[in-house]
Amino acid sequence: MTLWLLALIAAGITLPYALRLNRSNPMAAATIWTVALALRALLVIFAALYVAFFLPGTEVFTQLTHWCWHTAVPVLASHLGLDGHYVGDAATILPGLVAMVSLVSVTVGVVRGTRAIRRLLARESLGPGPSDSVIVGGHEVMLAAAGLARPQVVVSAGALLELDDDELAAGLDHERGHIARRHRFLLVFAELCRSVGRAVPGSRHAIRELGFHLERDADRWALRQSHHPHALAGAICKAAGAGGETTWARASLSGGSASDRLGELIEPDGGGPTHWSWLVNVTAVVMVGLTLLAAALVPSTALAESQQLGGTVSHYHCDH
Numbered sequence: 001m002t003l004w005l006l007a008l009i010a011a012g013i014t015l016p017y018a019l020r021l022n023r024s025n026p027m028a029a030a031t032i033w034t035v036a037l038a039l040r041a042l043l044v045i046f047a048a049l050y051v052a053f054f055l056p057g058t059e060v061f062t063q064l065t066h067w068c069w070h071t072a073v074p075v076l077a078s079h080l081g082l083d084g085h086y087v088g089d090a091a092t093i094l095p096g097l098v099a100m101v102s103l104v105s106v107t108v109g110v111v112r113g114t115r116a117i118r119r120l121l122a123r124e125s126l127g128p129g130p131s132d133s134v135i136v137g138g139h140e141v142m143l144a145a146a147g148l149a150r151p152q153v154v155v156s157a158g159a160l161l162e163l164d165d166d167e168l169a170a171g172l173d174h175e176r177g178h179i180a181r182r183h184r185f186l187l188v189f190a191e192l193c194r195s196v197g198r199a200v201p202g203s204r205h206a207i208r209e210l211g212f213h214l215e216r217d218a219d220r221w222a223l224r225q226s227h228h229p230h231a232l233a234g235a236i237c238k239a240a241g242a243g244g245e246t247t248w249a250r251a252s253l254s255g256g257s258a259s260d261r262l263g264e265l266i267e268p269d270g271g272g273p274t275h276w277s278w279l280v281n282v283t284a285v286v287m288v289g290l291t292l293l294a295a296a297l298v299p300s301t302a303l304a305e306s307q308q309l310g311g312t313v314s315h316y317h318c319d320h
Contacts, residue, residue, distance in 0.1 A: 005046070005301050008294055012039040012287055013200065016209070022260060024280040026217035030186065031284040033210040035291050037190050040197025040206075042291070044099050046298045099196050106195035110188055114148045121146065121154070129155050131172045141238045143171045143253040145178040148188070153179070162238055170227040171235035171253050177221030183214045212257050219261060229265040236262060 016036050021029040121134060129135040133153040136142075141163065142156040153175040155168075163171060178184070190210050194203045222232055240258040 002301055005294060005297050006043075008290060009039045009043050009046070012036060012290060012294075013043070013202070015283070015287070016206070019280060019283065020276075021209075021213065021280060023264065024277050025284075026213045026220060027181075028277075028281045028284040030210055030213040030217065032280070032287055033206050033213065034186060034190050034193075035284075035287040037193040037197065037203065037206050037210070038291050039294065040200040040203055041193040042197075042294055042298055043200055044197045046301070048099055049299060102195045102198060103192060106191055110148075110191065117146050121152065126157065129153075129160070130168065131176075133172060133175075135160065141235075141241075143175050143235070143239065145175040145184070148184055151179045151184060159239070163235055166228065166231035167235040167238070170222055170232035171239070173222040173225045173227060174218045174232060174235070174253055177218035178214070181214075181217055181221060183218065186214070187211070212260070215261060216264065219265065223265075229268070233262050233265040236265075 013036050016032050019032070021032065121136070124136045126135040126137060131153070133143075133155045136154055136156055138156040139158040140156060141159045142154070143159055144154045145151050146154045153172055155172065159168065159171070187210070190207060194207055197203055219232060223229060236253060236258055239253040
């Protein structure tokens with residue numbers, strides 16, 4: 001069972017790299033990358049449970065914790081208070097503790113970031129803008145969706161000056177698309193998964209790919225509001241060409257790979273055949289189902305492995 005579960009998780013983590021997702025359904029692609037992040041977190045959780053429940057039943061662990069430190073290295077043990085049982089206990093809880101600390105750290109960061117954005121809006125707001133947006137200062141072209149519980153569209157004074165009416169309307173609807181499609185919650189979940197599974201290679205790349213496809217999804221939402229693709233492309237070009245790092249950079253209109261998004265807007269059929277898009281949709285659904293199955297199997301598999309070896313640490317007393 002353990003090998004099958006690990007093979008399932010490994011397949012889900014690596015599958016997105018084998019798929020051509022750039023011109024596929026953006027939400028299906030975003031789902032696949034989110035699942036890959038969730039599977040990374042599950043892999044770390046499984047490893048922590050495996051260490052906590054399976055390792056204590058092994059002969060190697062027994063020998064290490066049975067070793068009489070105060071007899072073998074009396075000077076070091078007396079100064080550090082070493083005891084084999086304590087060393088064993090620390091070894092079993094350390095992986096889970098590290099993952100938990102990372103998760104708490106990111107959760108606190110999300111809460112603090114949300115509060116910081118609220119304070120920033122209150123401090124820098126110049127008043128209401130077009131289409132229920134909020135105007136902030138700055139010469140750069142910037143449009144963004146800011147906030148978690150009560151998100152708002154933010155537009156810079158520079159954007160109001162540089163964008164024509166069609167570009168501004170398309171850009172604002174792009175940001176409203178992020179809000180309407182609730183991308184912020186998917187990003188928060190993905191960041192929490194990354195915090196737990198950061199030890200697994202590729203987590204940062206997966207987050208970048210997720211962000212790219214969410215930008216594509218917001219682009220499509222804006223186009224469904226009857227905007228011309230060239231108007232949205234113009235807004236993205238001007239936002240991407242503004243240069244510099246701003247407070248809102250991560251949530252701004254120019255997020256993701258701007259060149260790839262522009263290519264899709266200007267030449268929607270220029271990325272090769274898309275008749276396999278249905279396969280990406282089906283893959284996303286299957287991966288979600290398999291991830292839920294893996295999440296259910298991870299604790300039971302770890303416990304079953306521990307029970308096969310007796311499941312508990314054998315405590316010995318040193319003979320003097």
